[in-house]
Each structure stands twice: as C-alpha cells, then as structure tokens.
Amino acid sequence: MTREFGFATRAVHVGQGIDKDSRAVRRPITLANSFAFPEDPEALASLGWSSVGINIYTRNGGVNQKYLEEKLASLHGAEDCVVLASGVAALHGLFFSLLRSGDHVVVADTTYIAVYRLLNELFPERFNITSTLVDASDPENVRAAMRPNTKLVHIEPIANPTVKITDVRAVAEIAHAGGALLSVDNTFSSPANQRPLEQGADFVVESLTKYINGHGDSLGGAVLGSAQLLSDIRLNSQVNVGGVISPFAAWLIMRGAATLPLRMERVNATALTVARWLEGFSGTRFVWYPGLESTPGHAVAAGEMSGFGGVIAFDFDISQEAHLEILQHFKVIVPAVSLGHDESLIAPMPPDDERMPLYPVPHQKGFFRFAIGLEDADDIIWDLEQAYRAVV
C-alpha cells in the first residue's frame, strides 16, 4: 500500500533516516570536505572532475546539503532543489545561470534590496542584461512591461519590506503568454503558507535563513524548479563560483525545517492578532498585513495563501527621531533585521532608503518592518504599547 503523506509528515521525515553505521535516529553532520574514491576501478574511471551531486568533494555536493534538498523539494512539490550558502546566493545563482547578455527582466518594484541591486545595477552594467521595475501588485503593469527579449519575470508574493501583495497565478499567465519564465521569492510565506510552483511559477527561491531554519542561527538559500536549470546552477554557483552551504548550516536548517508547519501556524495566528490590535490602536499611523481586510491585495492573498505569515509593515504616529529612540524601550521584541526567528524582530525602515520613491506606503518619517516570533501575543502587544508610550 502506498500513501501520499501530508505536509507535516514530510517536513519531519523526508531527508531524515537511520544512520547506517551507528543506527542513530538522526543523520550525522558530515564535516569531511572530501570522500574516498570508489574502490572499483570502473566506478573510479567514470568519475568526472566537475561531477556534481556525487560524493567526491563537498563543494561538488555535501551529504547534509543533499538531505535538505530532498526535504525542500518535497515540501514545495518541486522536481529538484539546489541549496546554496544564502538566500542571496540562491537569487544570484538563478539569475546568473538563466540570463544571457541581451536578455530583459521584468522585476517587481518592491523586493529584497539585493534583487534590486543585482538586476538594476550589477547585471545591466556587467552583462548587458536589462530590467524594468514595475508595480507587480497590478499584473497589467507586468503585461505592459513585457518585451520580445523578456526572459524572466521576478516577484515576491508578499514583498519585503512593505508586504505588498502580488497575484502569482495572474503574473504566471502573463509571463508565459509573453514567452518568459516566472521566478518567485517565497521567503515571507515559506512552503507552509504558499507553494508558487503549484500556482504556475517556474522557479521558487527561499532564503532558508528565515522561516525554514526558524531559529536565527544559520544562513542558507534554495532554488526549486526543473532539474535542467538547477543542474546548471549547481555547476555554476556551487562548484565553479563556490557558493556551497556548509554541512553544519545544512544540518541546522534541516533540524529547523521539521517544525516549520507548527511554527508557521503559530506565527500566522499571532501576527493576525497583533495586526488587528495595531489597526485598532490610537497611536498607529498605518498598518499593512496580508491578513487584514484593509490591506491592499488582501483578497489575492486570501485566495493564494493558506496563512499570511509573520511580517507586518506599520508605523506609529511619532517623530522621525522617535523611530530610532523607541528601539531601546522594547523589552520582548528585539531590534534587529531579519525575520523568521523564535524572537520577534523589529527594524526601522529609513526614510532615506534609496528605493523610497517606490514604496507605496506613506514613508516620510520611515516605518517599521515587524517580524513576529513565537512569544505570547499578549506580551508582544504589551511591549509595542509600552515602547510607544515611552516616546510620546
């Protein structure tokens, strides 16, 4: 009898197994950087020096990396997965392997800052790969920006840092009608909340550093999609450029990923409670959270996501200076960048950000990107209110 196992079961079991030597119920961290040649001379003769994904040298593919790739491919329903040293290494790996001189990319105007720099500065200057920034929350803007040489459309369904929402299904249709591929940075959702490959995307990128690891103690990134391009990324970004993940980091992320479904359930619930509180609080200037009906794109999010994640973009009605001053008053929430940790994190978004004109929220004094953690919702709310009162 066979059975298609559920998401939580796969999060626990896929890639995990009994260690053959010791019968330990956890696969060990294999820190070796090289592996003994096969004893069989024929097998040895068939090894190529640039072989990828076989046990020869850890930059060609480590075993902990491989187990993690199996788990992530299963969670996203992907044909293949390549794990690299960071989310940015994964984004770069995808763009670098897919794009050629003369290609054009349509990219959402609100994305993680490294995407903006790669596609608007580095790739045009170095490789003659051009891009057009569009407000992808209206898919018609994507359609209008398509050109005959558009090879790729790149979006974030919940964009960093404003949580602007983009319709993956609609943009996938437009990209494909124009002969382009769609890549989706799914970091703010994780596969627990959204699986863009099932919605028409060709590639998914995840910063594993965030929800998938879940504990703020490791860096990693993944590209998921068809095996053909991914083997190119493996050869280019991992073997030739050296962006391989360390076995220890892969092992930590593997451990974190087992509790992803549980943590996301909790984060989704707490973030909605906190966002609703912010919406009703007299000191709030604005609050955007995909789970709030008042947030633009909420209906799209409700149709494409099973949970709305843990990131809230909001502002208190306070002076520009108070945006920094308030940070010293938090007693539970930690003032730091990143998201997806066990602790809640708050980062002030500066009013002089180079992309400021692109932000659709009122930004003159800055605002906060608030990443909900695993604490009690009541304590998070208490902390927000007492810190606000300390600066007004």
Ligand SMILES: Cc1ncc(COP(=O)(O)O)c(C=O)c1O
């Ligand atoms: C949406 C998104 N994509 C990619 C990255 C980059 O990931 P990493 O820090 O693992 O390189 C981040 C990091 O904040 C992010 O928020």
